[in-house]
Amino acid sequence: MKISIIGAGNVGSLAAMRIAADGLGEVLLIDIVKGLALGKSMDLEDARPLLKCNYNIKGTDDIAQLKDSDIVVVTAGLTRKPGMTREELVAKNAVILKDVCLNIKKSAKGAIVVIVTNPLDIMTFYALKITGFKPGKVFGMGISLDSARFTNLIANELNLPVTDIEALVIGAHGEGMLALPGFTKVKGVRLDEFISDDKITSLVNRTVNRGAEVIANLGQGSAFFAPSAAIAAIVRAIAKDEKRTIGLCSYLQGQYGIADSCIGVPCRLGKNGIEQIMELELSSTDLAKLKKSATLVAQATAQLSA
Ligand SMILES: NC(=O)c1ccc[n+]([C@@H]2O[C@H](COP(=O)([O-])OP(=O)(O)OC[C@H]3O[C@@H](n4cnc5c(N)ncnc54)[C@H](O)[C@@H]3O)[C@@H](O)[C@H]2O)c1
Numbered sequence: 001m002k003i004s005i006i007g008a009g010n011v012g013s014l015a016a017m018r019i020a021a022d023g024l025g026e027v028l029l030i031d032i033v034k035g036l037a038l039g040k041s042m043d044l045e046d047a048r049p050l051l052k053c054n055y056n057i058k059g060t061d062d063i064a065q066l067k068d069s070d071i072v073v074v075t076a077g078l079t080r081k082p083g084m085t086r087e088e089l090v091a092k093n094a095v096i097l098k099d100v101c102l103n104i105k106k107s108a109k110g111a112i113v114v115i116v117t118n119p120l121d122i123m124t125f126y127a128l129k130i131t132g133f134k135p136g137k138v139f140g141m142g143i144s145l146d147s148a149r150f151t152n153l154i155a156n157e158l159n160l161p162v163t164d165i166e167a168l169v170i171g172a173h174g175e176g177m178l179a180l181p182g183f184t185k186v187k188g189v190r191l192d193e194f195i196s197d198d199k200i201t202s203l204v205n206r207t208v209n210r211g212a213e214v215i216a217n218l219g220q221g222s223a224f225f226a227p228s229a230a231i232a233a234i235v236r237a238i239a240k241d242e243k244r245t246i247g248l249c250s251y252l253q254g255q256y257g258i259a260d261s262c263i264g265v266p267c268r269l270g271k272n273g274i275e276q277i278m279e280l281e282l283s284s285t286d287l288a289k290l291k292k293s294a295t296l297v298a299q300a301t302a303q304l305s306a
Contacts, residue, residue: 001025001239004069004108006100007076008037008059010221011116014228015073015235017044020055022232024239029059030066032076037061063100069108071238073231074127076100077117079222082215086119086174087300093117094126094304101130109133112273114234115140115249116227120173121293124249125262125301136274140249142173143264145223145230147247150179150207157203158186158194167191169207170247170264170280176293177264178286179204234269241271245278252294255279256287261294261301 003019005012008031020027031037041059048054066072077093080086097117104113113131115124115138124140131138146169155162166185171178181200184191192200206213214223237244248267252258255277256265268276282290 001071002028002069003071003073003235003239004028004030004066004111005073005075006030006063006066007074007117008033008040009075009079010224011227011231012073012075013040013044014224015075015116015231016041016057018228018232019235020044020057021051021053022236023053023055024232024235025070026056027058028065028069029057030063031059031061032063034061063103064107066104066111067107069111071114071235072104072108072111073114073116073235074100074104074123075116075231077123080118080211080215082212082219086211087122089118090122090300090304093119093123097123097126098130098305101127105131105133111137112238113138114231116231118173119300121249121262121264121297122300122304125251125297126304128251128262129301129306134273135251135253136272138251139267139274140173140262140264141227141230141234142249143169143171143177143247144233145227146173146177146179146207146210146264148226148230149210150184150203153203153206153210154184154186154191157199160186168247168266170266171290172293172297173249173264175208176289176296177208178289179207180280180282180286182283183280237269238271238273243268243270243275245269248274250274250277252277256282256290256294258291258294261298263290263294263297
């Protein structure tokens, strides 16, 4: 299986490392900056004897080499600066994404495309439009990372292992994120049986702001360890045909009463991409918030040039 990662920055190169070390396929790292992807791939290759792992990784600045990829992960683009929202990146990252997606369309027609570039939901819908690929083949990584962040914060609060907690976040990967305590279980028991409503509200708010909190502390760039782990989990589900349910930014065609937009919802993921979109019984308030986010994504995407 050929897995190409476009953008050899923090998120892309760490995702390449995780995917290669997991033995999920041949990895090709691509970046527009001359020598960057090649240098990083050489460094990653040199680690093989130390890790006793014979993985296959290459790097290039020639995007045409993504030819015949089975999976393409797109991490090319600018990151937020402290105090910036993801939406403020839209104009600059749309130019990058359009160029990248036209190349994917030209050279890797059969690929499953995983968008990571922010603002995630707008970029995913835009990528779907530019490539013209089937909806289940183009989707975005965002809410699986947000769910992991919610899980981690709950685990810290309760002093429990993360594996005891199943937390769910859906919606936009941004301000419209919906952390769902009602769908969150601690060893099968509802979260609100463990902690007060005030504590839950504080955990939800911290989840929404977690990315910004990381950025503020880093001073430059944005999160990459957890995002790269979220990408690797998605690639693994496809490569191993796991048919696992993972939160993905997906094109909706009537599900949740939303049509013709992309937003984060739980999806069953396997070797053909998204095989099923799971519909949760949301409260009317949460459903209204999800619909509002989807409308904003559709409006913002409509303003981008085709
Ligand atoms: N969806 C998520 O959950 C999530 C999480 C973290 C980061 N992100 C986003 O991912 C993107 C990358 O983040 P990062 O931390 O790796 O940034 P980074 O600055 O470290 O890396 C971005 C890389 O993209 C490359 N690039 C730019 N234009 C390109 C093109 N046309 N072709 C190939 N490569 C190109 C740059 O040269 C750079 O190396 C940002 O938009 C960031 O906001 C999303």
